[in-house]
Amino acid sequence: xxxLVNMPYGSLTCPSPALGLIKSSxxxxxxxxxxxxxxxxxxxxxxxxGYEMISLFKGTKTQVGEWLFAEQAWxxxxxxxxxxxxxxxxxxxxxxEGLIKRPQIPDMxxxxxxxxxxxxxxxxxxxxxxxxxxxxxxVVGFSCSLFQTVSSLALGRLIKQEHPETKLVxxxxxxxxxxxxxxxxxxxxxxxxxxxxADDVVVPxxxxxxxxxxxxxxxxxLYRDDQEIVSGPASHPVSTEVFESIPDPxxxxxxxxxxxxxxxxxxxxxxxxxxxxxxxxxxWWGEKQHCTFCGLxxxxxxxxxxxxxxxxxxxxxxxxxxxxSICEATDNNLPENxxxxxxxxxxxxxxxxxxKIFYEVKSNMAREQIRAMSDAGMVYIQxxxxxxxxxxxxxxxxxxxxxxxxxxxxxxxxxxxxAFWNNLLRIxxxxxxxxxxxxxxxxxxxxxxxxxxxxxxxECQRFSPYFLGQAKGIKSLRPSPWYEAxxxxxxxxxxxxxxFFDAVWEETLDDGAYREVMTATxxxxxxxxxxxQLPKLVMHRREDGSLAVEDTRDSANDGILIGTGSGTxxxxxxxxxERSCKEWKLDxxxxxxxxxxxxxxxxxxxxxxxxxxAGITLEREEARHHLRHLVEMGLAVEENGVFxxxxxxxxxxxxx
Numbered sequence: 001x002x003x004l005v006n007m008p009y010g011s012l013t014c015p016s017p018a019l020g021l022i023k024s025s026x027x028x029x030x031x032x033x034x035x036x037x038x039x040x041x042x043x044x045x046x047x048x049x050g051y052e053m054i055s056l057f058k059g060t061k062t063q064v065g066e067w068l069f070a071e072q073a074w075x076x077x078x079x080x081x082x083x084x085x086x087x088x089x090x091x092x093x094x095x096x097e098g099l100i101k102r103p104q105i106p107d108m109x110x111x112x113x114x115x116x117x118x119x120x121x122x123x124x125x126x127x128x129x130x131x132x133x134x135x136x137x138x139v140v141g142f143s144c145s146l147f148q149t150v151s152s153l154a155l156g157r158l159i160k161q162e163h164p165e166t167k168l169v170x171x172x173x174x175x176x177x178x179x180x181x182x183x184x185x186x187x188x189x190x191x192x193x194x195x196x197x198a199d200d201v202v203v204p205x206x207x208x209x210x211x212x213x214x215x216x217x218x219x220x221x222l223y224r225d226d227q228e229i230v231s232g233p234a235s236h237p238v239s240t241e242v243f244e245s246i247p248d249p250x251x252x253x254x255x256x257x258x259x260x261x262x263x264x265x266x267x268x269x270x271x272x273x274x275x276x277x278x279x280x281x282x283x284w285w286g287e288k289q290h291c292t293f294c295g296l297x298x299x300x301x302x303x304x305x306x307x308x309x310x311x312x313x314x315x316x317x318x319x320x321x322x323x324x325s326i327c328e329a330t331d332n333n334l335p336e337n338x339x340x341x342x343x344x345x346x347x348x349x350x351x352x353x354x355x356k357i358f359y360e361v362k363s364n365m366a367r368e369q370i371r372a373m374s375d376a377g378m379v380y381i382q383x384x385x386x387x388x389x390x391x392x393x394x395x396x397x398x399x400x401x402x403x404x405x406x407x408x409x410x411x412x413x414x415x416x417x418x419a420f421w422n423n424l425l426r427i428x429x430x431x432x433x434x435x436x437x438x439x440x441x442x443x444x445x446x447x448x449x450x451x452x453x454x455x456x457x458x459e460c461q462r463f464s465p466y467f468l469g470q471a472k473g474i475k476s477l478r479p480s481p482w483y484e485a486x487x488x489x490x491x492x493x494x495x496x497x498x499x500f501f502d503a504v505w506e507e508t509l510d511d512g513a514y515r516e517v518m519t520a521t522x523x524x525x526x527x528x529x530x531x532x533q534l535p536k537l538v539m540h541r542r543e544d545g546s547l548a549v550e551d552t553r554d555s556a557n558d559g560i561l562i563g564t565g566s567g568t569x570x571x572x573x574x575x576x577x578e579r580s581c582k583e584w585k586l587d588x589x590x591x592x593x594x595x596x597x598x599x600x601x602x603x604x605x606x607x608x609x610x611x612x613x614a615g616i617t618l619e620r621e622e623a624r625h626h627l628r629h630l631v632e633m634g635l636a637v638e639e640n641g642v643f644x645x646x647x648x649x650x651x652x653x654x655x656x
Contacts, residue, residue: 001135002033002206005142007151009055009065010039017276017330018143018172020249022202028247029203034134035253038127040261045119049103056100059092066150066486068116072124073154079485086112099454124158137166139209144172150486160189167191167209176298182496184222185229192223196235197300199246237300244306248314274328277314280305283332285362289397292471295461296332308341319351328358339369346376363408364400367599374415383408385421389434392427403639407600409448416653422453423521425514428473428507439516442524444634446535446553450524460501476504539647545588549647592616593626597636597645603627
């Protein structure tokens with residue numbers, strides 16, 4: 001039997017799509033295999049909250065998850081002192097307060113030291129025993145996504161020590177390209193690595209190793225032959241035809257292992273289950289204009305998509321085998337043609353009523369497209385927002401504007417979609433006014449989805465345009481400091497195994513320039529995470545043509561001024577302070593103008609709409625005067641002569 005291993009810090013709520021796919025491909029070819037989700041055993045030893053804290057943590061000076069296994073992986077101590085490393089970790093963890101749940105551990109340092117020196121050595125022997133009990137250790141495969149590499153190397157070292165004849169295969173994002181080449185050359189217990197997409201070679205690879213043959217002439221595969229490293233043809237993306245034909249991942253072992261540790265009886269765990277599925281690879285936007293910071297596709301950015309019918313069958317299959325789970329697309333970008341094919345099908349004939357689906361999308365979508373996603377069950381999305389500054393978005397080659405991003409967030413709130421996004425800082429070419437404008441705008445958009453990733457400095461990732469020298473503003477690349485604590489620098493060339501890099505960032509601001517927007521964002525996040533009800537800005541139409549705008553944003557942000565209540569828009573109802581209010585009254589003219597900027601519109605276009613819909617004749621400059629007053633009141637925003645009303649329709653759908 002082929003043993004496939006999922007090591008820490010793989011997700012406790014999302015089975016490994018890579019291992020699930022390998023298992024289903026091997027099963028289809030008649031090869032027996034099992035996925036061993038040893039993540040659950042480690043989470044039980046250290047506590048689920050502690051496990052999830054470490055799995056979510058990524059610092060710039062420390063990466064504690066990999067560090068915990070480093071001594072066992074390499075058989076020796078190296079790098080900075082434990083005291084220094086843990087001090088740095090504590091400091092970086094405190095900076096992520098509110099973004100990562102910290103478990104109730106009285107002495108974090110002592111707990112981590114006990115894990116490193118006592119728990120992990122014992123855990124690795126337990127893992128070996130589990131694998132031995134299941135069957136002869138002929139071939140063991142590891143898939144290493146972010147922060148699974150060192151734990152997988154540690155177990156591999158122990159397996160090879162006790163079973164020298166066992167063949168060990170490694171792959172995944174952390175082994176792509178030169179990273180995999182460096183590791184097989186320097187780590188003697190690795191027998192083969194896959195350095196890219198391997199759907200067309202995974203069966204012959206494991207079949208050859210199981211039969212005692214060399215896996216020669218397989219694209220992207222490097223293997224050890226009498227201590228010599230032999231390379232097959234260079235890795236290349238699989239074709240659309242191969243991608244379409246691969247079977248659905250088999251996640252059955254994930255649920256068996258979860259049941260073994262009692263998680264199947266935990267309702268809180270069950271409702272968080274996400275099942276990954278692939279409908280496309282590469283990035284259709286990146287093929288046109290690669291976002292400067294993105295290294296997610298490696299060298300395989302060529303866009304390929306499965307047919308909508310194939311994806312629908314996958315989702316239906318998931319619902320049959322693993323009912324009531326959230327389905328999470330691994331795509332970088334929702335394929336454009338799915339808006340006219342897959343999404344209408346999911347709306348008219350859902351595999352399950354109320355099925356919830358996650359996708360990454362581009363944020364320059366129309367209202368009806370966003371509504372269609374909601375109707376199809378796509379209620380969790382990750383739009384490529386990244387910033388609310390058009391200047392910064394241009395520098396990152398995002399292909400959207402700030403007002404498009406705000407409109408997208410408004411439509412998501414109206415249609416009950418939760419949007420996950422980050423607000424990126426440290427963009428080469430940035431200006432102080434970019435962040436000052438964002439900070440001043442945030443109180444007026446408290447009712448829209450905040451960046452749950454917070455404000456984070458942009459990184460240099462391997463394969464990104466920044467890394468490849470295709471984007472300006474970066475020089476003197478070097479691996480992030482924490483690599484010295486997890487890979488021995490005297491053995492491993494860190495520049496070849498690192499995915500994250502530090503650099504000298506040119507044309508960027510001092511940290512003080514970010515302080516105001518970071519403070520405003522923390523308050524914005526708190527208004528969504530700590531209040532019993534989400535902030536609202538909702539317009540209610542009256543029979544006389546006027547509008548009443550219900551406004552609870554100010555109560556969410558501790559009295560930060562949003563609007564003045566003077567001029568044609570009147571403040572009514574209960575007021576928190578003399579100049580802040582919970583309800584705005586707009587007369588029939590201003591109500592008509594406000595309705596005209598429900599979607600982004602110029603002053604001329606708004607005047608035209610008012611004339612056509614309400615029969616009120618307005619000159620462009622008169623309309624502009626009213627619109628700018630709405631901006632002053634905090635009920636609208638303006639960018640380059642385009643206006644957007646911020647209030648939601650009264651029949652908006654609550655986020656579930």
